[in-house]
Amino acid sequence: MEQKKKKSALPVYILTGVFLAVLCTALSAAVLAVPYDKVRSYLNIVFMDQMKLDPSTGTNGLVIIENEDIPTEKPSEGLADEGDIIRPAFGEQYAVLQCDAISLSVPVYWGSSAELLERGACQSSSSKVIGEVGNVVIDAHVNTFFADLSQMKTGDEVVLYTEYGVFTYQVTEQVTFENTDKTYVLPTEEDRLTLYTCEAQVLGTSSMRLGVLCELVSKAFYQTGEVQE
């Protein structure tokens, strides 16, 4: 009889434990539901980055992709008026900008940061990818790659080489604007290339920007499989 009673008490102890665990969990959920709902949107913003990093790495999450395979010569054949544009990743070098008039040849990176500006010219990720209709905005430091940008004249040819095509522009206008003036970097209806840099200044930084506006003269897409060969 004693053995039987001992056995019959065990489920009560177990069920009581389970019941209490469920009850406390439910109570906790009920109590925390309202405050969690209030902070959820903030948490989603603050911890939204999918690129998980170990804090000990000491990096800022920027992955720079160098690309030395971009051809910088215009092929005479195998080109088409239309083709596929390859959207680059942030930090990826996806073009080479050349202007023979000022002996300029500089890699173009998608996105802008101090690290990328060290390596070449940067294209604002809010502007159009080269080949798309609209404003392609590229900038670089005046003391490095765009030192001679102010020497560009109307009519000078500027070529952008990518892995998917060659895009030729012609300088139409030189402009000067305040760094707060977004007139020339905003999206446009027509095909345009905007190159700009800081105004060179002895010691210190200028708030003025110097730029050139270029119109698209020709675009030539590589036919599939042409470029890598």
Place this chain on the structure above:
Amino acid sequence: MKLKHYIPSVILTVLLVFALVGTTGVLLVQHVLLNADTFATVTEEQALADKAYASLESYFKARENSTGIPKEVFLDAIDKEALQEGIAGSTKQAFDYLHGRSDSFALTMDFTEMEASVRAFFEDYADTNGYAKDEIYEQKIADVTAGAEDKILFTVDTFKFSVMYQNGWLQKAKPYMKYLSPAAVGCVVVTLLLLLMLVLLHRKQGAHLCYWAGLAALIAGLLLLAPCVYVTATDYFSGFVIKDPQIFAAVLGCLDLFTHRAMTAAVVMTVLGVVLLVLFGVLLHLQKPEPDTK
């Protein structure tokens, strides 16, 4: 177990669970999250001064391209020790303000050496290139110095206390700081009282005391453990959007340390609960069965 003991025990256990969770939470906030030592530990463990220096080096190197002022003009006048002191200073000032030892929060560092370095560079440049030392010249020195000082102060404020102060968050938190210790004491007292009531209720049945106390500790431990395991398993905090290395490391260092301490407390409580439940089983096995279980 008698029914007249069962229902009060259930109620006391539920209350004890939340008392344990509350006590642990308040003690963790008081001794880990709002403790200057935590920030000092994170500063050292995450080598924040090194990261801040690397960040400044990168910044002044980038600025060199647009200003023509070599990065050494700034970097030779500051070192990692100075940045370490700056980070420690920002933490101290923030906690002095929070604990009412000062009326405002203002981040400061000694920039005498850097100001002299900037002026020496400008003087040398002006003398070499025949640059006029007029008002514009003096203004340029002032602008460059002020810009560099702002950047350095921003960089050493790895825990972003100045941002919290500017947004009024420290001001909002300050009045509650004085309630933290009474809250901790209150939670401990409530926990002990509930435990005492359980002891009194089961003074003739030590085994049952172990059961209810063990259950409370186990459930409280698991309730605390669940979110800790979730944030650790999903690497939740690593999704922090600010990727400036020194800020990223500072914030994640604090959150990871807090999670680790909370998890340790939760594991201790869970293990204690399991031990008490095992003890209950052993004691029950050794005792004679109750004659009138209802």
